[in-house]
Amino acid sequence: MSFSPPGTSVGPDRRDEDALRDRVARELDRARRRTRHLTEAVDDGDLRRQHSPLMSPLVWDLAHVGSQEELWLVRDVGGRVPLRPDIDDLYDAFRHARADRPALPLLSPVEARGYVASVRAKVLDVLAGVPLRGRRLVADGFAFGMIVQHEQQHDETMLATHQLRSGEPVLTAPPVPGPSVPPGPDEVLVPAGTFTMGTSVEPWALDNERPGHPVRVPAFHLDTKAVTNARFVEFIEDGGYERPELWSEEGWAACLASALRAPLFWRRDGDGRWWRRVFGRWEPVSPEEPVVHVSFHEAEAFATWCGRRLPTEAEWERAARFDPRSGETRRYPWGDEAPTDRHANLGQRHLRPAPAGAFPAGTSPLGVHQLLGDVWEWTSTPFRGYPGFAAFPYREYSEVFFGEEYRVLRGGSFGTDHAVARATFRNWDYPGRRQIFAGFRCARDASPEEVD
Template sequence: MNETEPLTSSDAPTETDTERLRELLAGELERVRARSFALTTRVLDEDELVKQHSRLMSPLVWDLAHVGNYEELWLLRAAVGVAPMRPEIDHLYNAFEHPRAERPSLPLLDPTEAEDYIGLVRRKVLDSLASVRFSPDKPLLADGFVYRMVIQHEHQHDETMLATHQLRRGEPVLLGTDPPPVPRVTAPTPAEVLVEAGEFVMGTSTDPWAYDNERPAHVVNLPAFWIDTTPVCNAEYVAFVEDGGYDNPRWWSPAGWEWRQRSNKRTPAFWLRSDGEWFRRRFGRVEPLPMDEPVQHVCWYEAEAYARWAGKRLPTEQEWEKAASWDPVRKVKYRYPWGDEQAGAEHANLGQVRLQPTPVGSFPRGASPVGALQMVGDVWEWTSTSFTGYPGFRAFPYREYSEVFFGSKYKVLRGGSWATDPTACRTTFRNWDFPIRRQIFVGFRCARDA
């Protein structure tokens, strides 16, 4: 992708198309901001907002001001040419200039200042949105790309803030709501599904929400493989723990065993055991471990070790996407496992509707064409693949979103979690993290050669 290559069709949008797009973007901007406030200034006092609850995470007030600063940079300065509002704070909220561990020592905006600042940015954005032209010959604006990028960025930070809430100590503040019933599979399901050998289309060249690392679409040919129908559940992982899985180097890679010994971990994060029973801590509450939910808060090394113990392996990123998105009968690729229809309550556990995963075997209407369940939502899923660009990759609109992370240090995660908003989740969406990370809402499923 380059400055002369439009993201979508070169046909100019009609005025009706433009108005519909403006309404969509304005609505999504307001929806994500309401979510950000619900995780910060609406539930926590100033001391809790400025405190660093873990060295792995930023103070919540940093995240709040950061999403506003990012919005100003892209939707005011870059998109419409508005002069900088607070250029003196740019460096404070540059994620590459200050690592998380040192952010509490910076002269950050306090919660009131942060809320005032991002509110002013938002008002200017909405004012300018009324007249902006989504010209197809301007890649940043074509089909509202830069607005979609900013919306997804804030949702991603909201998920990060949920991870901070999980790490914080103190009185619970996320109480949850009464979610809709969980649709469950009623007939017995196989433990694995077969994905036949052959070609499929990986990535996308047309999705207006897609980031640069999802592009371009390209054909991949894979041998046949089996993949678990559902993510590995807590009961299955308990069996690994109780079989001494954390004490047997046979199941661990050399790097994984070094991490296990150095960290002294013997269970997923937030697990507890008392009087022979398993419990977990979830957003400040201790509760019995739900054995039928997907395991979460496991690092890549733990997932890899479990898979080897089970006689399997982690799927490659290519295998995961084919199992999630490719219809082998129609020879077409879907945006979601169930098709191109927008995610609904009947399809997947997304969007913080619940504050936890749903039991394995949920959402039969969300099954992929090969019959795999819950490939979107519930928990992010580790793959065996290191993060890099696709053939023909071009960074857009800035290298620091994806390209600077390419290499063997980061492993790819797929599928989103219960905390991921549907606008930031699709079968082509790629997440990545260090293989030691456990505070994120991540699990896995296994695969094996056919």
């Protein structure tokens, strides 16, 4: 199906519009099934509990998903009478810090489930009748796509809460596939050039991905795979957490303040072996899997240790989207086809990152593995708007976060859904955060001799 960019008044014909409604309904249902899985895996007491001051109780996330859906799709798009205006403030993420949310008069698990079900029934009724054209908010189903992505993003947040919870394991998944192709060289040369960064045509792209604009990137080398646990252990064993010269001033202060010695959820036994807690289960650290649950500061220190650096956001996107054979900028590393299970490790299908070479269909033309899925990848770039940025449909999604205090992450993790995981999607967080499913790969400048 072809889509016109949001903001245009030219919509699909009736047949295309019906197909778009079907797609929206499927995506809404798919997101809700994941939400139910994450919230029904634990009892009501666990839903109310705060497992970390960095995270909300799961029951808050559940009702917040419904509240946003009501605000945008029932009230704004549908023009319907509000269902629960009395709880708007409770589930406004900007009114209450995560650490304070357990003390709020939140809906009970039973009430929250009933509320989100009632909202969804109204939304499906709205979807059946509203034209998906004309007004920018509804053109190409944008508002519905925004809500799908919002729920999937909260599902990943709830998955991170599951990783933080104590108690018996409740989530299961099949093991990750092993490498089916050799990972090849450790790095590739990404040639200099100008490419279109961001997008002006992706119908469900969010405001911080817009507009598409030309960016010139000098030649650089990029790792063909994310840094593995084995490589990170080498950093640890070489005193990486004890050498201030490897860290930025801010990073070293964070390292000392939090007494960092290893990635989050790692511990070493009496025999010197490293173990990692994965959704309630302790297991030996897998050497070939990408390291996960490391902060920007840890990633930056590692890169300094091995004589490299973190890629810029523009470098990451050029490597993920540039096709040297055609010279074109693509939607995904493998082309324009939407992600499938062959391309990337997404959607909490395996509950862990996969080793390089496990998804050869997702390899970029330059030979870079798994740029989408597995682990979010820290970049060196602060989160800012692109030239020509315009907040839409509200400032609080992106604009209020612009500034030096956040760093951009790219690519998605094993917990990111394919509705979100596109090569233009931008995530951001504080550089000290470690509970997110974040890792990294390294880059280095190309010398004139290497370019010629």
